[in-house]
Amino acid sequence: MIRKILRWSGIVLGIIAVLLLIAYGVIYGITAQRINKTYEVAVRSIDIPADxxxxxxxxxxxxxxxxxxxxxxxxxxxxxxxxxxxxxxxxxxxxxxxxxxxxxxxxxxxxxxxxxxxxxxxxxxxxxxxxxxxxxxxxxxxxxxxxxxxxxxxxxxxxxxxxxxxxxxxxxxxxxxxxxxxKVDHGYQQPAQVVKEVTAEYGKYLAMSCTGCHYPDLKGGKSPIPGQPPVANITASGHIGKWSVEEFVNTLRTGTTPEGKQLKNEEMPWKMTAAYTTDELKALYLYLKSI
Ligand code: HEC
Ligand code: HEC
Structure with missing residues (x-):
């Protein structure tokens, strides 16, 4: 009896191992195809001054x-x-x-x-x-x-x-x-220059740098980096909805939130946000509060 059970469980485990190998083979093939895919894009030339x-x-x-x-x-x-x-x-x-x-x-x-x-x-x-x-x-x-x-x-x-x-x-x-x-829209026509003022519109332009981690709707969720903690909701429905503009600027400059949380630079790169000008942070605040 025991020998029979052992034999059967050996067969079942063997089948599972073979199925896993096949699944990984398929994943390998699909990702190799995506990694090696070549793209034909028209790169628009722009003037690059060196002053x-x-x-x-x-x-x-x-x-x-x-x-x-x-x-x-x-x-x-x-x-x-x-x-x-x-x-x-x-x-x-x-x-x-x-x-x-x-x-x-x-x-x-x-x-x-x-x-x-x-x-x-x-x-x-x-x-x-x-x-x-x-x-x-x-x-x-x-x-x-x-x-x-x-x-x-x-x-x-x-x-x-x-x-x-x-x-x-x-x-x-x-x-x-x-x-x-x-992930890029290859046909997008970039403007020559956006208006850089303390407006929600300019804030939206700046917030493109936040979308990679906080997601395009900026509501956060699972981290895009494997093994990292979840990413916060930075729209008006998150903590930011309750923060004043001073509290927002202070958080992105010091990494400490009004709730007393110390953000880790490796997770939320606040040393990067500390380099924004005050006007840039104010514009970001206006935009994030508006969504
Ligand atoms: C999350 C990490 C990350 C950030 C942030 C990042 N890069 Fe990169 N970048 C890479 C990696 C990884 C490569 C190499 C990709 C490869 O070899 O396929 C790369 C490649 C490049 C290349 C192509 C170089 C070559 O030899 O083909 C350029 C140009 C570049 N990055 C510029 C920038 C600039 C400018 C910024 C900021 C606006 C930036 N990168 C931000 C990770 C990053
Ligand atoms: C490399 C990924 C990454 C990028 C880029 C990033 N963030 Fe974050 N951010 C996080 C993570 C992860 C957290 C949550 C950290 C935690 O809970 O300790 C967070 C938290 C925050 C918080 C605190 C929210 C709260 O409720 O306490 C604010 C504010 C914030 N981010 C703003 C921004 C803004 C504005 C940008 C763009 C300029 C940005 N982040 C770009 C990963 C990122």
Whole structure:
């Protein structure tokens, strides 16, 4: 009897193992197809001036968009996630040093990466949040690129990126934003310049940088980063609905909320929001309170 049970449970376990292998094989195939898909997009050229006012505006944008979190403050790139199950994710070296962007990297290549999330071979970049930058107006985009191009070369050869089995499973079920090219509206026509005043409209433009984590409706939910705590609701129906503009500005500058919660910079990047100007934070507040 016992031998019979053991034999049957062995067969059942064997069948389950085979089914799991087949399921992973399917997931592997589907994600490989998505990762290797090539996109044909028309990259619109824009003027990229190199004057000091443009470059210092670009430096401000680089800070408030959190580029340094993945590319390093000196733009030399870094491994920002290395997990045997999820994978190794590597922010590129954006300088012209060794391991950085090649000599032939043109303004079109910058624009294709920033506005479409696509590399020079036509494939999606991996985990570069281009969908948060794709709608930046021409003036801001030109300033960001001008700033990056003006930085001194840093030699930094980084290990190649690698997607682990859990990374593939999460990607297959759209639980990880691995492929920005899938999320960008490639036909979007960016304005030359939006009006930068303390208005809810300008706040909406700035809040594009919050949508990657707080979701497009800004109501938060499950974290897009595997293993991280849930993301807060930052609309009027969340805590922000009860905060004054001073409390809001103070929270995003110090990381401490009026309820006394200390936000962790690794989860909610308040060191990035601390770099916003007061007018930018006020505009964000007006917009978030309006939704
Ligand atoms: C969440 C992390 C993250 C943030 C934030 C981020 N990047 Fe990236 N970026 C990446 C990764 C990862 C890559 C490499 C993608 C690849 O190799 O497929 C990349 C690639 C790039 C590339 C393409 C480089 C090349 O050699 O093809 C450019 C340009 C770039 N990023 C600029 C920026 C700028 C400017 C910002 C801020 C506005 C920014 N990135 C913010 C993760 C990030
Ligand atoms: C990298 C992901 C990420 C980005 C980008 C991000 N947030 Fe957050 N934010 C979080 C997480 C996670 C929490 C919840 C932290 C906690 O509960 O400890 C949070 C919490 C907050 C809170 C506190 C809410 C409360 O009820 O206490 C505010 C305010 C906030 N975010 C505003 C913003 C704004 C404004 C932006 C865009 C400029 C932004 N966040 C961008 C991840 C992010």
């Amino acid at each position: 000091s006012a443009t470059i210092s505006h670009g430096a401000h944008l680089f800070a408030i968009k959190g580029c340094g979190d993945c590319h390093g403050a000196n733009l030399a790139g870094k491994v920002f996630l290395d997990d045997p199950m999820i994978g190794r994710l590597v922010g590129a070296n954006l300088t012209s040093g060794e391991g950085g962007v090649p000599d032939w990297f043109s303004d079109k290549d910058w624009l294709r990466a920033m506005r479409h999330g696509i590399d020079h071979e036509g494939k999606s970049l991996l985990l570069m949040p281009s969908y948060e930058y794709a709608r930046l107006d021409d003036k801001d985009m030109a300033a960001l690129i001008a700033f990056c191009k003006a930085q001194p070369p840093v030699n930094s050869a980084l290990p190649p990126a690698h997607i682990g089995p859990m990374g593939r499973i999460l990607t297959a079920f759209d639980q990880m934003p691995l492929l920005p090219a899938e």
